[in-house]
Amino acid sequence: MRKTILVTxxxxxxxxxxxxxxxxxxxxxxxxxxxxRAAAEAAVDAVAAAGGQAVALAxxxxxxxxxxxxxxxxxxxxxxxxxxxxxxxxAPALPLAEMSVERMRRIFDVNxxxxxxxxxxxxxxxxxxxxxxxxxxxxVSSIAATLGAPNEYVDYxxxxxxxxxxxRGLAKELGPExxxxxxxxxxxxxxxxxxxxGRPDRAAQIGATAPLGRAGTAEEVAEAILWLLxxxxxxxxxxxxxxxxxx
Ligand code: NAP
Numbered sequence: 001m002r003k004t005i006l007v008t009x010x011x012x013x014x015x016x017x018x019x020x021x022x023x024x025x026x027x028x029x030x031x032x033x034x035x036x037r038a039a040a041e042a043a044v045d046a047v048a049a050a051g052g053q054a055v056a057l058a059x060x061x062x063x064x065x066x067x068x069x070x071x072x073x074x075x076x077x078x079x080x081x082x083x084x085x086x087x088x089x090x091a092p093a094l095p096l097a098e099m100s101v102e103r104m105r106r107i108f109d110v111n112x113x114x115x116x117x118x119x120x121x122x123x124x125x126x127x128x129x130x131x132x133x134x135x136x137x138x139x140v141s142s143i144a145a146t147l148g149a150p151n152e153y154v155d156y157x158x159x160x161x162x163x164x165x166x167x168r169g170l171a172k173e174l175g176p177e178x179x180x181x182x183x184x185x186x187x188x189x190x191x192x193x194x195x196x197x198g199r200p201d202r203a204a205q206i207g208a209t210a211p212l213g214r215a216g217t218a219e220e221v222a223e224a225i226l227w228l229l230x231x232x233x234x235x236x237x238x239x240x241x242x243x244x245x246x247x
Contacts (some may be wrong), residue, residue: 006070013193014225019043019054021225088193090194116166164240
């Protein structure tokens with residue numbers, strides 16, 4: 001069945017690959033982005049070229065009004081079936097003792113509070129008892145939640161650990177509402193996030209140490225997200241799927 005989904009942080013990386021893969025299934029996609037409008041518009045075009053339709057939806061996931069407006073913007077595409085809570089950031093590698101409070105607040109605001117805000121809005125809009133038609137939520141967590149990311153970003157890793165806990169709890173809360181809730185935990189994936197943390201070569205370097213001997217691609221993570229969103233996973237809820245090349 002064709003679906004209408006919102007993907008947060010879909011202008012680049014894993015979110016963009018997910019949006020384009022959904023487009024190839026003929027789905028309609030809300031492409032959320034924070035500030036990179038040109039990249040979001042290019043992603044919208046790529047979804048259309050793949051066979052779907054899309055709209056670009058600006059908004060910072062850490063700001064409640066932005067999140068509500070982004071979900072309201074989905075009405076242009078039709079009733080909502082699924083949400084991919086993907087937007088996330090890292091910061092330069094540092095031990096905890098060196099981290100500023102501003103850095104830690106922003107990491108938790110976007111990766112954790114932003115995910116909770118988007119999940120709350122998804123729960124409000126998808127739940128059958130609130131007028132929704134059920135559906136699926138997929139969180140994009142990280143293998144960092146299990147490894148801890150010492151001397152790099154224990155703040156980010158902790159935020160992702162909380163996402164795993166949210167996945168378990170919300171799956172139980174929303175099952176009776178017709179909403180499945182799952183997560184993927186990517187390992188090192190070749191996207192621009194590593195450059196934004198000051199290490200553009202990180203995917204190649206750390207990827208080579210994975211049992212599969214390389215970094216993953218955004219498209220490989222998108223495959224797992226699409227499966228969890230789709231009808232083939234109709235009895236899967238509360239699952240956390242590692243997409244980490246064996247890490
Ligand atoms: P990316 O290539 O850096 O892309 C980040 C995306 O998130 C962009 O579309 C960006 O929008 C958007 N974004 C950033 N801050 C936002 C905010 N406050 N509100 C809304 N959108 C925001 O990142 P990625 O590697 O694809 O990562 C996607 C997710 O996968 C993240 O949750 C990340 O933690 C997780 N992950 C990644 C890896 C990896 O190795 N790449 C591994 C494990 C988990 P703009 O274009 O407008 O900036």
